[in-house]
Amino acid sequence: MNDTATLTRKADFPGLLTPEGAPWHYLDTAATAQKPQAVIDAMSRAMGEDYATVHRGVYSRSAMMTQGYEAARRRVADFIGAQSENEIVFVRGATEAINLVAASWGMTRLTEGDRIVLSTLEHHSNIVPWQMVAERTGAQIDVCPLTEDGCIDLGALEALIGPRTKLVALAHVSNVLGSVLDARKAADLAHSVGAKILLDGCQAAPRMTLDMKALDCDFYAFSGHKLYGPTGIGVLWAREDILDAMPPWQGGGAMIDKVSFEGTTYAPPPQRFEAGTPMITEAIALHAAIDYVAAHDPDKLYEHENGLARKLREELRRTNAVTLFGPEESAGIVSFALQGVHPHDLGTILDEENVAIRAGHHCAQPLMEHLGVPATARASFGLYSDENDIAALMRGIERTRRIFG
Incomplete structure (x- = not known):
């Protein structure tokens, strides 16, 4: 040690x-992780002398805040080895990230008889959204068992998946047992039958190096508050082509291209999935948290x-x-x-x-x-x-x- x-x-x-x-x-x-003073200070500045809205203001402080907000997106992309900052969607937490995928991708891609594979050790946030999708689409859920020592049994996963498997959703690290998934092998198994794979990275992001290209997953979700950052912000990473094909989940300001009563066109990702005034101060504090973790x-x-x-x-x-x-x-x-x-x-x-x-x-x-x-x-x-x-x-x-x- x-x-x-x-x-x-x-x-x-x-x-x-x-x-x-x-x-x-x-x-x-x-x-939830305790917060270092650097994160507290960053959020305090963002809520105080630096505060302004983002993306919309033409005045200088708004422009500076916009730069800070988008710099946080770039920092997240770098931290997790994303190919582009356009693959980073800011959400309220991992729960919202998984619900976004379930509602946008799941509700439009899954049909009756399709299979969703989860594991016995999943957090409720990676179970209930898929149950809701299954109830509405007619898809069915399969449960991958665990090994004797509490790891997701990838041998069982290989036997469980098949042509009707469309999604595999697994915890990268168990929040109860601390067991670590061989995420790349799980991704290879999912892709071997043409399925997408989502990883719940809440417990992995604060304590291990992440590289989306190496993991070869399709969706990755984690929360800021477990990563020594604030509550109220999380990250959904997804491949740019997958995000581009997904419809909006929520409607409102910021996620649009043009609005009329005859019809609306939508902004490209990630803005398409960030309706309303974003979590400005939280994103800037998350940037500080990532800097702190990366330094260690x-x-x-x-x-x-x-x-x-x-x-x-x-x-x-x-x-x-x-x-x-x-x-x-x-x-x-x-x-x-x-x-x-x-x-x-x-x-x-x-x-x-x-x-x-x-x-x-x-x-x-x-x-x-x-x-x-x-x-x-x-x-x-x-x-x-x-x-x-x-x-x-x-x-x-x-x-x-x-x-x-």
Whole structure:
């Protein structure tokens, strides 16, 4: 494992202290990441002395804000290895990105009898939109099972897909188990039957290097707030030719070419999918977040968080009352259950120790059913995490065992 001191920058994150100034051991980064001061400052400037609308104003501050907004789009494109900034659509989050694809591409491309392939470990945001499309089009959903250690079973996927498979939609990294998909192999399998593939990249974007060309997927979605940026903004990446063939999802200002009561023509992508006043300040803050993450090298971040997850699993394994879920090697996420203690009770007691974890079904109820539990406790790491956080968690678990013992 890398030296945590070289990666951990707690001082950059004002949210990592309690109101009394004590350390707050934040182990819920998979839900939402804490924000570095650089992001807070960028958003504050954008909302204050730099603020103006974009795209429409002829005055100088509006022009400058437009430059900043579109610079954020270019920065995202560079960060994920997109071929063009025109492949980057700003949305409110990954949930909206997937719903956009479902409503625009899915509702116009899928027909009765077509197959949509999901996996057992998907987040609800990558299940429910496709169920809605299936109900309206007559398409059907197939579910790819998992391997014994909680990874998407690509052997099963190969056997499951066929000529009627039109879309494969999978999590790049599981938000519950931290298991990492061999995304390129999944893309090759989907393309072998002429299907498109969508990847939910919410947990991958903050902790690994992305390259859309290398992944060879068709759609990629992620949220800004998990990437150390603000809430209210996310990214849909799609191949330019696919976006160009998709109809608008929402109507309004900014997404049009010409409007008359006789008919309307639409702007080209990505503007076609960005109706209304955009998330201006959020995009600029996302730019700052990406700069911050890139400066720390996503490959090193992955090694750092993977090493912490491995260390935590070793510590938890010493506690006989703990059941671990998922693979030994995970992307900074560890889910577990403490015998005789509901995860919500554990989370409440840990909070008294200034330790924050997630407790619940993590918007993955089908996975909970597969695991045979109603909920799990989940500890997830960020670039600010270190072994002190693990030690605090273990102290809290021991206290919980004494209380429930």
